[in-house]
Amino acid sequence: MATPNRNKIAQRYHAIFAKHLASLNAAQSAAVTAIEGPMIVIAGPGTGKTHILTARIGRILRDTDTQPGNILCLTFTDAGVYAMRERLLELIGPEAHRVHIYTFHSFCNNIIQENMEYFGRHELEPLSELERVELFRQLIDELPSDHLLRQLSSDVYYYERHLYDLFKQMKTENWSPEFLLTSIDTYLESLTERPDFRYKRNTKEFQKGDLKQWMYDKELSRMTLLRSAAVIYPKYVAMMKKARRYDFDDMILWVLEAFKKNEALLRTYQERYLYFLVDEYQDTNGAQNQVLQELLQYWNNPNVFIVGDDDQSIFEFQGARLKNLTDFYKTYKDSLDLVVLAENYRSSQHILDHSRTLIEQNQNRVVHNLKNVNKVLVARNKDYADSTILPEIVAYENQAQEEADLVGQIEQLHKDGFPLDEVAIIYARHQQVRNIITLLEKKQIPYNTRKSVNVLDLPLILNLRLFLKYINTEYQQPYSGESMLYQIMSFDFLNIPADDLAKLSLYLAPRTNQSYWRDVISNEEALHELNLRSVPAVLRFSNLLNELIGQYRSFTLLVLIEKILNRSGLLVSILQKEEKDWELQVISTFFGFVQKKPTVTQGLPYKIY
Numbered sequence: 001m002a003t004p005n006r007n008k009i010a011q012r013y014h015a016i017f018a019k020h021l022a023s024l025n026a027a028q029s030a031a032v033t034a035i036e037g038p039m040i041v042i043a044g045p046g047t048g049k050t051h052i053l054t055a056r057i058g059r060i061l062r063d064t065d066t067q068p069g070n071i072l073c074l075t076f077t078d079a080g081v082y083a084m085r086e087r088l089l090e091l092i093g094p095e096a097h098r099v100h101i102y103t104f105h106s107f108c109n110n111i112i113q114e115n116m117e118y119f120g121r122h123e124l125e126p127l128s129e130l131e132r133v134e135l136f137r138q139l140i141d142e143l144p145s146d147h148l149l150r151q152l153s154s155d156v157y158y159y160e161r162h163l164y165d166l167f168k169q170m171k172t173e174n175w176s177p178e179f180l181l182t183s184i185d186t187y188l189e190s191l192t193e194r195p196d197f198r199y200k201r202n203t204k205e206f207q208k209g210d211l212k213q214w215m216y217d218k219e220l221s222r223m224t225l226l227r228s229a230a231v232i233y234p235k236y237v238a239m240m241k242k243a244r245r246y247d248f249d250d251m252i253l254w255v256l257e258a259f260k261k262n263e264a265l266l267r268t269y270q271e272r273y274l275y276f277l278v279d280e281y282q283d284t285n286g287a288q289n290q291v292l293q294e295l296l297q298y299w300n301n302p303n304v305f306i307v308g309d310d311d312q313s314i315f316e317f318q319g320a321r322l323k324n325l326t327d328f329y330k331t332y333k334d335s336l337d338l339v340v341l342a343e344n345y346r347s348s349q350h351i352l353d354h355s356r357t358l359i360e361q362n363q364n365r366v367v368h369n370l371k372n373v374n375k376v377l378v379a380r381n382k383d384y385a386d387s388t389i390l391p392e393i394v395a396y397e398n399q400a401q402e403e404a405d406l407v408g409q410i411e412q413l414h415k416d417g418f419p420l421d422e423v424a425i426i427y428a429r430h431q432q433v434r435n436i437i438t439l440l441e442k443k444q445i446p447y448n449t450r451k452s453v454n455v456l457d458l459p460l461i462l463n464l465r466l467f468l469k470y471i472n473t474e475y476q477q478p479y480s481g482e483s484m485l486y487q488i489m490s491f492d493f494l495n496i497p498a499d500d501l502a503k504l505s506l507y508l509a510p511r512t513n514q515s516y517w518r519d520v521i522s523n524e525e526a527l528h529e530l531n532l533r534s535v536p537a538v539l540r541f542s543n544l545l546n547e548l549i550g551q552y553r554s555f556t557l558l559v560l561i562e563k564i565l566n567r568s569g570l571l572v573s574i575l576q577k578e579e580k581d582w583e584l585q586v587i588s589t590f591f592g593f594v595q596k597k598p599t600v601t602q603g604l605p606y607k608i609y
Contacts, residue, residue: 013093017058020091024048024055025380031305031339032056035063035275038332040325041307041339042370044377046346049307053277054087056305057099061092066274068098074292075103075279084279100273104288105248108255115265119254127245130593133456135243136160139236148228159229166229167236171249173286174256180230184223191216252287259294270298281308282325289324301335311359311375329370338370342377348387349379358393400435407439414445421448455589460574463491464590467564468557471545474518475552485517493573494541500532522546544568557594 024032028048031041032055043049053073060066075081081101088096102110112119127135137157143150149159170180191197197215199206240246259266273295278284284292296302308325329336344352356376359365379385396402410423427433433449440447455461467488473481486505489496507530508517520526522542527535544567548560555563565571565587574583 009093013091017055017062017091020051020055020058024051025343027339027341027343028052028055030337031341032059034337035060036303037301037335037337038304038328039306039337039339040329041305041341042373042375043307043309043341044311044344044375045309046344047341047377048343048345049279049341050083050087052341053084053279053305053307054091056277057088058092060275061095068095069100070272070274071099071277072107072273072275072295073099073101073277073279074107075101076283078103078106080279081106104284104291105251108251108291111255111258111265111269112251115258118258118262118265124244124246127240127243127247128593130456130589131243131245132164132247133160135236135239135245136163139163139232139239142235143232148225152225163229163232163236166226167233168249170230170233171247171253171287174253174290175286177230177233181227184227184230188220188223191219249287252291256287256290256294259291266294267298270295274303276302276304277307278305279307281306281328283308284324301332311362311365326370338373340373340375342375343380344377345381346384347379347381348384348389350387350389351391352377352379354391354393403435403439407436407443407445410440410445411443420446455586455593458586460583460586461590463488464561464564464570467491467568468560471548471552471560474545474549479516479518482517485521489521489538489541491570493569495537495569496534496541500530500534500538503530503532518542518545541568558591561591561594 021029021032025048028051031039031052035056041049041052043052057071057073060071061068073084075084081103084101085096085099088099088101100107137160140149140157140160140163149163150156152158169175170177175183192211197212199208199210199212202208240250276292276296278292292304296304306325306328329338347355394405396405406425410420413423414420425433425436437447437449456465466484470481470484470488473484486501488494489501489504490498504517504520508515508520521538524535524539527538532538544563548555548563552560574580574587577583
């Protein structure tokens, strides 16, 4: 029996929800009202996607006997999950906690956790960023010396990032090596039929219609390289398994494999969910979409609500495929409801019009492939809609001019005292902003970026790695690391002046002297004869090297790094810098990575990349 207090709370939420429904515009209301069967909502930015998703969930719970646990809502980020949960709490109260709202990865992880007896993955650990680097470099090291991935660049690890991107794509799209090899063959066969691979007019050497052999050969070379990379994917998977590691994309593949092999497991989740809601559907990759399709295929006419915006997938973020939207439309077109949200509550009409001018240049829009769909956004926010501030579109001659102008504008804002946390540079890929970051650092302009950082490639860790590599090399074969010493002695924390290094370098030049660097820097008399200003610093450095090399086999890698930090002056140097908090965090991350290595506890020589 409901208590009076509980009735009051229920009435309050009913009133809040009724007010929310009344605030919806006509298109939003249409999206919320028809809760049965499949529906696509094409929703531009700022058109109230979260409002309609939460309102639709509330409508399902109010108008049907569906329990909250029978509703599955999938989105792409933890922030999206949190925002949706918070909004739902405002509308329907504590029942919101019982609605199943997940990211695709957390949904698959939940399935794994609920069925540990089947998956048996509890002994695995997620792959860290630094372990990923080590794994790919080990993979490259084990390739034959004549392998294409080792031949085509002087940097043996040049294709490390390419392999990572390829294997990630293969996982997210659920592509097997066989599928990729077949696709490569099909692509190469199609090239000779493509107009852009044929000459369009007669020339001195070629006739109209002749094959542009140089273009074909260029693509053939690229595809040959891709083929050589695809075939080593199974070895990468085996190395991950041997290392007892996994990444987030693996969870989706495990669940897909389990759904195909274990009918009882699949039926459990097919029958659990009666209503499906998917946000940002244009961002679903092949594997994610397949998980959804496995759940939907149980129903003749599934209650599935898809919200997407083709224009927000212009860069195909995370392997997103607009084809998913058109395929969904074709699959359910006979019973499908289609709603377009065109009223924008975030921007001025000027911004919307300028944006449309740009986006209409993109021919790969879903709205071109769907009948009777016209997406022209109209500003409805009373505070912004009629703003007289005009956005400015600037075209540059080249990328260098664009970068210089952007940094120049930010520099002027900084000089004028404008708060830089109110300034944003938006870009599609991290590599596009690399030069801008370099320019900002040179001008000492503070910035913040969301780019993940590989600490192994930071200057501080590169220096530390070179130090470690020298010690390991000298231990394995004395005097074989001579070529590294000049660079190591140039490190600022050793306090050896450049002119002293120049004197040493001239003295040790092969044509004048057959001595070794390691011998000379330990000879105090020779150092004084060269009139060096930093004799004590050079001798301290030499003594440290001799100690570390002499006791190398008895040190764990952690102890070795700790001694370098404390005895070389590196830690003191870090503590004196303005950016000491950042550099200490980098050192801590590197320590954490090293600590996981089995060689650390065994005290064995460790391979330093």
